[in-house]
Amino acid sequence: MTNKPAKPIMLFDCKTAQNVIGQDKFLKGFETILNHGAYCQGPETRELDEKLAQYSGVKHCSTCGSGTDALTLALMAWDVKPGDAVFVSSFTFVASAEAPVLLGATPIFVDSDPETYNMDPKDLQRAIDEVKKEGKLNLKAVVAVDIFGSPCNYDEIIKIAHANGMKVLSDSCQSYGSVYHGKKAGSIADMSATSFYPTKPLGCYGDGGAVFSNTDEENELVKSCRVHGMSPEDHYDNVRLGMTGRMNSFQAAVLLLKLTVFDKELKERARVAKRYDSELSDYFGKQKILDNCQSAYALYTIHCEDRDELMAYLKENGIPCGAYYPRPVNTQTAYAKWNTRSLPVCEKLSKTVLSLPMTPYLDDQDLDYIINTMNAFAAKKQNKAA
Numbered sequence: 520m521t522n523k524p525a526k527p528i529m530l531f532d533c534k535t536a537q538n539v540i541g542q543d544k545f546l547k548g549f550e551t552i553l554n555h556g557a558y559c560q561g562p563e564t565r566e567l568d569e570k571l572a573q574y575s576g577v578k579h580c581s582t583c584g585s586g587t588d589a590l591t592l593a594l595m596a597w598d599v600k601p602g603d604a605v606f607v608s609s610f611t612f613v614a615s616a617e618a619p620v621l622l623g624a625t626p627i628f629v630d631s632d633p634e635t636y637n638m639d640p641k642d643l644q645r646a647i648d649e650v651k652k653e654g655k656l657n658l659k660a661v662v663a664v665d666i667f668g669s670p671c672n673y674d675e676i677i678k679i680a681h682a683n684g685m686k687v688l689s690d691s692c693q694s695y696g697s698v699y700h701g702k703k704a705g706s707i708a709d710m711s712a713t714s715f716y717p718t719k720p721l722g723c724y725g726d727g728g729a730v731f732s733n734t735d736e737e738n739e740l741v742k743s744c745r746v747h748g749m750s751p752e753d754h755y756d757n758v759r760l761g762m763t764g765r766m767n768s769f770q771a772a773v774l775l776l777k778l779t780v781f782d783k784e785l786k787e788r789a790r791v792a793k794r795y796d797s798e799l800s801d802y803f804g805k806q807k808i809l810d811n812c813q814s815a816y817a818l819y820t821i822h823c824e825d826r827d828e829l830m831a832y833l834k835e836n837g838i839p840c841g842a843y844y845p846r847p848v849n850t851q852t853a854y855a856k857w858n859t860r861s862l863p864v865c866e867k868l869s870k871t872v873l874s875l876p877m878t879p880y881l882d883d884q885d886l887d888y889i890i891n892t893m894n895a896f897a898a899k900k901q902n903k904a905a
């Protein structure tokens with residue numbers, strides 16, 4: 520077995536980039552904000568909006584307070600309300616479903632594909648047919664989540680949604696930096712929402728998010744809802760319901776600096792994933808990335824039948840790992856009344872998935888140790904079975 524590295528292995532690494540970029544640069548950015556005094560939505564956020572729109576190849580980006588705000592603001596711009604059905608992946612972080620529920624809509628949970636872990640277009644079609652047959656809800660939108668950073672099957676999902684008069688909101692909260700058939704996250708669906716929570720591929724040092732859209736109208740609505748539904752002409756006339764969804768200038772300053780190393784970090788994440796892909800035993804199932812796509816590798820996730828035993832073994836050996844997500848959203852207490860469909864793949868995934876250390880700064884010694892430790896577990900299991 521390879522020796523355990525002297526420094527601890529990290530599951531996420533939010534801090535090393537600070538040193539790579541230089542702490543002095545962050546301090547200088549913060550000092551500028553302290554001097555100009557525009558703490559919320561200051562010049563840094565406007566510069567960031569432009570840079571992110573350009574990066575994603577989309578007309579508009581409106582930064583906001585978090586990924587949850589971004590999802591909610593996009594759905595507010597589409598006037599999602601009680602009586603609307605919003606189809607959403609269940610194998611995800613709770614916020615993907617929380618946003619439509621906060622607006623009074625009914626979440627219709629959709630099962631996942633067992634290989635990509637993302638929304639299964641066939642089950643989306645089934646769920647739509649069920650809701651249509653019941654005839655009680657208005658078909659409104661689909662929230663498609665790029666789980667662990669890997670793009671969904673957008674061609675199929677968009678085709679099905681549009682054929683049924685619905686828009687598609689990409690929950691790109693884990694996938695900023697991913698690519699689907701040549702298009703970057705943010706530019707693929709009708710609108711997209713991302714998160715800059717520190718552990719995300721592009722992370723700030725607090726909470727942050729952004730909404731991406733291709734039309735002036737949607738962007739104006741998002742910007743208005745972000746500040747309580749304010750009219751652009753008269754700031755004391757709130758013309759619709761909204762929320763406090765602003766990004767603060769300090770987070771924008773962090774993200775402007777993090778953007779300078781983002782492409783390099785994405786390449787490093789891909790390097791780590793490539794080693795896992797090619798060297799981990801076939802005993803472990805690996806998340807399938809669709810052809811012609813690049814994951815942003817927010818996480819590298821495998822599935823195996825003895826997940827809980829593997830997790831305990833890795834932790835004993837100093838390898839941090841996490842079961843994301845041990846409960847699909849439809850099985851969680853607050854969502855019980857919408858737990859109306861059978862989602863066998865989501866249920867199985869929640870019992871079998873395990874996310875391994877994934878940071879741009881894992882070195883060969885870390886990876887040798889993780890891979891050899893994992894493969895020793897697999898060999899023991901395979902020998903037992905033989």
Ligand SMILES: Cc1ncc(COP(=O)(O)O)c(C=O)c1O
Nearest residue numbers: 585586587612614615692714716
């Ligand atoms: C898939 C997904 N959607 C939404 C969110 C919400 O983002 P935030 O924590 O920035 O509100 C997250 C964050 O973990 C997420 O992973």
